[in-house]
Amino acid sequence: MNKEGVESRIQILRKQLHEHNYRYYVLNEPSISDLEFDQLMRELQDLEKAHPECFDPNSPTQRVGSDLNHEFTQVTHRRPMLSLANTYSEEEVREWYERVEEGLQGQPFEVCCEMKYDGLSISLWYEGGRLTKAVTRGDGVQGDDVTENIKTIRSIPLVLPPETGCPDDFEIRGEVLMPWDSFEKLNREREAAEEPLFANPRNAASGTLKSKNSAVVAQRRLDAYLYYLLGDEIPTTSHYDNMQLAGRWGFKIGPQMKLAKTLQDIYDYIHYWDKERKNLPVATDGIVLKVNSIAQQRSLGMTAKSPRWAIAYKFMAEKQTTILRSVTFQVGRTGAITPVANMDAVQLSGTIVRRATLNNEDFIRKFDLHIGDRVMVEKGGEIIPKIVDVDLDARDENLGPRVEFITKCPECGTPLVRYEGEAAHYCPNDASCPPQLKGRIEHFISRKAMNIDSLGPETIAEYFRRGIIRDPADLYEIRRDQISGARGQKDKSASRILMGIEDSKNVPFPRVLYALGIRFVGETAAKTLARYFKNIDALATASEEQLLEVNGIGQVIAQSVRTWFANPQNIWMLERLRSYGLQFELSEEELTEHTDRLAGQSIVISGVFAHHSRDEYKALIEKHGGKNVGSISAKTSFILAGENMGPAKLEKAQKLGIRIVNENEFLELIKG
Ligand code: IVH
Numbered sequence: 001m002n003k004e005g006v007e008s009r010i011q012i013l014r015k016q017l018h019e020h021n022y023r024y025y026v027l028n029e030p031s032i033s034d035l036e037f038d039q040l041m042r043e044l045q046d047l048e049k050a051h052p053e054c055f056d057p058n059s060p061t062q063r064v065g066s067d068l069n070h071e072f073t074q075v076t077h078r079r080p081m082l083s084l085a086n087t088y089s090e091e092e093v094r095e096w097y098e099r100v101e102e103g104l105q106g107q108p109f110e111v112c113c114e115m116k117y118d119g120l121s122i123s124l125w126y127e128g129g130r131l132t133k134a135v136t137r138g139d140g141v142q143g144d145d146v147t148e149n150i151k152t153i154r155s156i157p158l159v160l161p162p163e164t165g166c167p168d169d170f171e172i173r174g175e176v177l178m179p180w181d182s183f184e185k186l187n188r189e190r191e192a193a194e195e196p197l198f199a200n201p202r203n204a205a206s207g208t209l210k211s212k213n214s215a216v217v218a219q220r221r222l223d224a225y226l227y228y229l230l231g232d233e234i235p236t237t238s239h240y241d242n243m244q245l246a247g248r249w250g251f252k253i254g255p256q257m258k259l260a261k262t263l264q265d266i267y268d269y270i271h272y273w274d275k276e277r278k279n280l281p282v283a284t285d286g287i288v289l290k291v292n293s294i295a296q297q298r299s300l301g302m303t304a305k306s307p308r309w310a311i312a313y314k315f316m317a318e319k320q321t322t323i324l325r326s327v328t329f330q331v332g333r334t335g336a337i338t339p340v341a342n343m344d345a346v347q348l349s350g351t352i353v354r355r356a357t358l359n360n361e362d363f364i365r366k367f368d369l370h371i372g373d374r375v376m377v378e379k380g381g382e383i384i385p386k387i388v389d390v391d392l393d394a395r396d397e398n399l400g401p402r403v404e405f406i407t408k409c410p411e412c413g414t415p416l417v418r419y420e421g422e423a424a425h426y427c428p429n430d431a432s433c434p435p436q437l438k439g440r441i442e443h444f445i446s447r448k449a450m451n452i453d454s455l456g457p458e459t460i461a462e463y464f465r466r467g468i469i470r471d472p473a474d475l476y477e478i479r480r481d482q483i484s485g486a487r488g489q490k491d492k493s494a495s496r497i498l499m500g501i502e503d504s505k506n507v508p509f510p511r512v513l514y515a516l517g518i519r520f521v522g523e524t525a526a527k528t529l530a531r532y533f534k535n536i537d538a539l540a541t542a543s544e545e546q547l548l549e550v551n552g553i554g555q556v557i558a559q560s561v562r563t564w565f566a567n568p569q570n571i572w573m574l575e576r577l578r579s580y581g582l583q584f585e586l587s588e589e590e591l592t593e594h595t596d597r598l599a600g601q602s603i604v605i606s607g608v609f610a611h612h613s614r615d616e617y618k619a620l621i622e623k624h625g626g627k628n629v630g631s632i633s634a635k636t637s638f639i640l641a642g643e644n645m646g647p648a649k650l651e652k653a654q655k656l657g658i659r660i661v662n663e664n665e666f667l668e669l670i671k672g
Contacts, residue, residue, distance in 0.1 A: 006047060006050075006051055006054070007051075007054060009047060010044065010047050010048065010051070010054050013040055013043060013044040013047070014044065014056070014059055014060055014159070015161070016040060017037075017040055017041060017044060017060035018060055018157065018158065018159055018161075020032055020037055020040070021060060021154055022157065022250050024037070024154070025154040025155040025223075025252075026155050026250065026251070026252045041060065041061065044059070044060065044061055045061050048061055052610065052611055052612060052613065053610055055613050057151075058130050058131060058151075058158040058159050059158075060158065062151055062158070063151055063152050063154060063158075063218065064152065064215065064218050065148065065149070065151075065152045065213070065214030065215040065216070065217055065218035071212065071630055072144035072145055072146060072210075072212075073144070073145045073630060074138070074142050074143070074144065074145070075133065075135045075142065075143060075144070075145045076141065076142050077123060077135060077138075077140070077141060077142065077143060078123075078125070078171060078230075079171070079230060080140050080141055081121065081123060081137045081138075081140045081143070081173070082140060082302070082305065082306050082307060083140070083305065083306055084288065084306050084307070084310055084311060084312040085303075085305075085306045085310075085311050085312065086286075086311075086312045086314055087311060087312070087313055087314070088313070088314050088316060090267065090270070090313075092311075093263075093266065093267075093270075093289070093311065093313055094263060096289070096311045097111075097263050097266070099308070100291055100300065100308075100309070103299070103300045103308065104291075104296055104299070104300070107296070109291055109292070109293060109296055110240075110259045110260065110261055110291075110292040110293070111259070111260045111265075111266060111289050111290065111291060111292060112239050112240045112257060112258075112259055112260075112289070112290045112291075112292045113257070113258050113259070113260050113265075113266060113269040113270075113287060113288075113289055114227060114254050114256065114257045114258075114287070114288045114289075114290070115225075115254050115256050115257075115273065115277070115280070115284045115286075115287065115288070116284055116285055116286035116287055116288045116312050116313075116314070117174075117175035117177055117225050117227075117254070117282060117283070117284055118175075118177070118200075118201070118202050118282075118283040118284055118285040119175040119176050119177035119178070119201070119202055119205045119206075119282070119283070120136065120137070120175065120176050120202065120205060120206045120209060121136075121137045121173060121174070121175055121176075122134055122135070122136060122137070122146070122150065122173065122174060122175070122176050122209075122224065123135045123136075123137070123143070123171055123172075123173050124150070124156065124171065124172050124173070124174070124226075125170075125171050126160060126166070126169070126170055126171070126172070127168070127169050128168060128169075129159060129160040129161065129162060129164075129166060129168075130158070130159055130160075131147070131150075131151070131156070131157065131158050131159070132147075133145060133147050134146050134147045134149075134150035134151075134156075136209070136210075144210070146209055146210070148214045149208075149209055149211065149214045149217040150176075150209075150224075151214070152214055152217045152218035152222075153176065153217075153222045153223065153224050155223050155224055155251075155252045156224050156251075156252075157249070157250035157251065160249050160250055164248065164249040164250065165235075165249075166246075166249045167231055167232075167233040167234070167235065168233070169231060169232070169233070170229060170230065170231030170233070170234070171229075171230045171231055172226050172228065172229050172230070172246060172251060173226065173227065173228040173229075173230070174224050174225050174226030174227050174228070174251075175224065175225050175227070176205055176209055176222055176223075176224050177201060177202075177205055177222065177223050177224065177225065177282045177283065178201040178202075178204045178205040178208065178220065178221070178222055178223070178282075179201070179221070179223050179281045179282050180201065180281060180282065180283065181281070182220065182221040182222070182223075183198070183200075183201040183204050186198065186204060186220060187204075189447065192442075192446050192447060192457075193443065193446040193447060193448050193449070195522075199384070200283065201282070201283045202283065204220075205222055208220045208222060209222065213524070223252070223281075223282065224252060225252055225253065225254050225282070226243070226246060226251045226252060226253055227243065227253070227254060227288070229242045229243065229246055234294070237293060237294050237295055238292050238293060238294065239290055239291075239292050239293075239294060239297070240257065240259055240292050242294075243257060256273065256280075259292060260289075266289060269287065270287050270313060273287060274315055277315070284315075285314055285315060286312050286313050286314035286315050287312070287313045287315075288310060288311075288312050288313075289310060289311050289312075289313065290309060290310040291309040291310070296309065297309040317378050317379070318348050318378070318379055319348075319376055319377065319378045319388065320346040320347070320348050320353075320376070320377055321346075321374050321375065321376050321377070321391065322343045322344045322345075322346045322353075322374070322375060322377060323343060323344045323372060323373070323374055323375070324341055324342075324343055324369065324370075324371060324372065324373045324374075324375050324387075324403075325342050325343060325344065325371065325372075326341075326342045326371060327339055327340065327341055327342070327358065327364075327369075327371075327403050328340050328342060328410075329406050329410045330435075331409060331410065331411050331427055331433065331435040331436065332435070332436075332439060333435070333436060333439025333440060333442070333443060333517070334426070334436070334439075334519060335409075335426040335427040335428065335429070335430055335433065335436050336424045336425075336426055337406070337409070337416060337424065337425045337426065337427065338357060338358075338359075338360075338424075339357075339358040339359070339360070339361075339363075339364060339403075339405065340355050340356070340357060340358065341355060341356045341357075341358050341375070341387060342354065342355055343355070343356065343375065343377065346377060348377065348378075348379045348385060353377060353379065353385045355385075356375075356377050356384070356385040356386055356387050357384050357385075357386055358387065359386075359423070360423040360424055360425070361405040361418075361423075361425065362423055364403050364405060367387070367389075367390045368390070368402070369387075369390065369402070369403040370395070370399050370400055370401065370402050370403065371399075371400030371401055371403065372398060372399045372400040373390050373391070373394075373395065373399070374390070374391040374394040374395075375387045375389070375390050375391070376388050376389035376390070376391070405425065406425075409427035409429060409433060411427070411433055411434050411435050412427065412429050412432065412433040412434065414427050414428060414429035414433065416428075431569055434464070437464070437470055437471065438460060438461060438464050440471070440472065440517050441460050441464070441469060441471070441472055441475070442457050442460055443515070443517045444472040444475075444515045444516075444517065445460070445472075445475070445504075446515075448511070448514065448523055449507075449511055449512075449514050449515030450504040450507050450511070450512070450515045451504065451507065451511075452475070452497075452500040452501055452503075452504050453500060454493075454496040454497045454499070454500035454501075455475075455497055455500065455501075459497070463478075463483070468482050468483070471573050472515070472516075472573065472577065473573045473576035473577050473580070475501050476501060476576075476577070476580035478497075478498065478501065480494055480495075480498060483497060483498075504582075505580065505581045505582055505583070506583070507582070507583060508583055508586075508587060508590070509530050509535070509536075509583045509584060509585055509586050509587075509590075510526050510527045510530035510531070510586075511526070512577075512582055512583050512584065513526040513529060513530050513536070513539075514526035514527075516564070516570075516574075518560055518561060518564045519560045519563075519564070520556050520557045520560045521557060521560065521561065524552070525552070525553065525557050528550060528551070528552045528553060529547075529550065529553065529561070530586060531586070531590075531594060532550045534585060534586050534591065535584060535585035535586070536574065536578075536584040536585065537584075539561070539565075540565045540571075540574075541565075542561075543562075544558050544559065544562050547561055547562070551627055593623055594623050594624070594625070595623070595624050595625065595670070595672065596624070596625040597624045597625065597669065597670055597672055598621060598624040598625050598626030598669075598670065599624075599625035599626070600625075600626075600637075601626045601627065601637035601638070602626070602627050602629045602635055602636050602637050603621050603626050603627065603628055603629065603636070603637055603638060603639070603640055604628075604629055604630070604631065604632050604636050604638075604639045604640070604649075605617055605618065605621075605628060605639075605640045605642075606639055606640070606641050606642070606645045606646060606649050607641050607642030607643050607644050607645040607646075608642045608643045608644055609642035609643075609663050610642070610643075610663060611663055611667065612663075617640060617666075620666075620670060621640075624670050632649060632652045632653055632656065632658060633656075634656055636653075636656070636658050637658075637659075638658060638659040638660065638661045639653050639658060639659070639660045639661065640661055640662075640663070640666050641660045641661065641662060642662075642663060645660075
């Protein structure tokens with residue numbers, strides 16, 4: 001294919017993929033199979049790779065995100081992002097309605113009723129039909145630029161074709177959400193990996209969107225509903241009509257949106273959705289009411305904090321009272337103790353609840369909890385129900401004893417400790433407390449660690465009970481006769497288990513390091529440490545100061561690493577794991593790809609490049625041990641400059657006397 005041929009094929013593929021994407025993620029009406037979609041995507045990826053000069057930040061291929069950490073820059077909103085006045089009472093809805101009537105001096109008006117989505121608000125900027133920026137609410141005046149992460153949300157259009165007739169320059173606001181099914185899947189994975197669970201989809205969405213690694217965001221399957229269009233050339237004078245149009249341009253709009261002509265219509269909407277909302281794919285926490293006419297909105301205006309033309313009616317979190325029967329104490333992988341309330345069963349938001357978390361000792365003290373107390377349980381957006389109140393008037397002579405926090409571990413009897421500044425109690429017996437030992441093995445085999453999926457928590461518990469395993473190294477000593485039963489059927493699963501364990505010997509060093517379960521060393525820190533120290537011995541002997549020199553490693557991690565390696569039991573386990581052939585150093589491939597040619601250098605990237613994308617240059621800098629920084633300062637080592645480097649940057653660089661390196665020079669530099 002000649003150059004024009006390639007370019008036009010790329011354009012066609014991009015257009016088709018944008019359309020299929022819209023059909024699939026917004027309309028829910030795909031017109032081609034997943035396989036066909038993947039084939040088109042693959043073709044486009046291959047062409048773009050072979051022709052880097054055709055790079056486009058808004059190409060459908062850019063939705064997969066980048067594995068590189070980036071910092072967020074602060075952006076000032078074009079128009080401040082206000083919040084809404086809230087109410088929980090229908091009476092106050094009526095008062096609001098009457099204030100609007102009064103404000104509009106008897107003019108007829110309509111109210112647009114919408115769901116209040118429970119996620120985090122986002123502002124999307126479109127210029128010339130392309131998504132140019134996505135900014136979080138922040139403090140309402142300034143927010144974080146999260147464009148790279150937002151691009152991974154498939155229902156947000158990256159490009160709006162001119163035939164849609166959208167304005168040349170507009171802003172659209174909405175809510176980023178994690179749908180219930182993605183949320184549940186994510187928490188199941190986190191549970192298996194022994195990572196802390198997200199309390200609700202909002203926290204999960206917010207944690208995800210603020211992730212510095214957009215490849216993680218892409219995996220987490222966020223969604224977005226848009227509810228507010230702004231700009232100088234807004235198509236119609238009705239909020240409702242504008243949103244319907246935006247829906248046709250390619251945005252996902254809340255399908256529950258409805259116009260109300262009377263206060264009764266509003267109440268009907270509220271009552272209907274208070275019940276029905278549990279069937280929606282995303283979390284909602286209320287109803288938003290907006291005067292529909294934009295002219296009327298303008299004439300009603302704003303108070304200091306929020307518009308007079310809108311109000312949020314919030315649903316009450318569901319609550320029930322029941323009787324507290326007992327309190328049990330659970331021990332986690334890290335030894336943290338969680339008190340759990342056992343109560344008479346109650347029906348709450350569609351599920352039967354018997355247990356609720358009591359968090360920690362302070363929480364129990366706050367309520368002066370007694371066995372037999374009548375307690376109020378709430379299940380809001382949280383997955384774990386919580387006790388929110390105690391009915392002191394309901395106490396009578398039958399009241400049981402006060403709930404006391406335990407002083408010894410319920411599993412191993414070791415006296416508990418409470419570290420300064422922490423609310424939780426811990427069992428310090430990490431060497432032999434059973435749930436801690438089991439938890440460490442479960443973490444070791446989990447998907448993001450050694451990924452031995454032929455083993456699960458039940459099997460681990462059984463082997464532990466039978467004394468076959470006590471620490472991760474024991475896994476590699478399991479003999480077939482220990483785990484296979486008399487019947488042939490069981491032999492098959494024994495083979496699968498042994499094969500899974502054997503295969504794990506190929507798991508690369510960074511994941512092995514994560515699998516060790518060193519406190520605070522998550523996946524990212526493990527990767528960082530592995531790349532920096534290259535093998536376990538260098539890491540094991542690194543001083544706290546040396547650890548702190550590593551970019552991204554702070555005091556907490558550094559201390560935890562030191563403590564772990566100072567424990568002879570851990571060293572012994574490590575030696576055994578090493579003797580079984582686990583990977584404790586970076587592979588040849590990982591080593592040659594990574595050099596320290598740019599070690600210690602802070603590099604600013606500016607301008608447009610011909611050979612690689614900006615993200616690829618960032619990756620190259622990191623691979624060679626350098627650090628990509630956002631802005632020029634006296635500490636900048638050099639600037640990797642492409643075409644059209646910004647004039648302000650150029651001036652600053654000259655003033656500070658910072659070297660400017662072009663693309664070819666840079667590529668030579670890293671070749672060595
Ligand atoms: S309109 C000026 N509509 O609720 C009006 N907000 O405090 C701007 N929200 O920050 C907001 N669903 O994050 C609007 N259908 C909806 C909404 C909605 C959720 C959020 C939004 C805002 C907060 C209101």
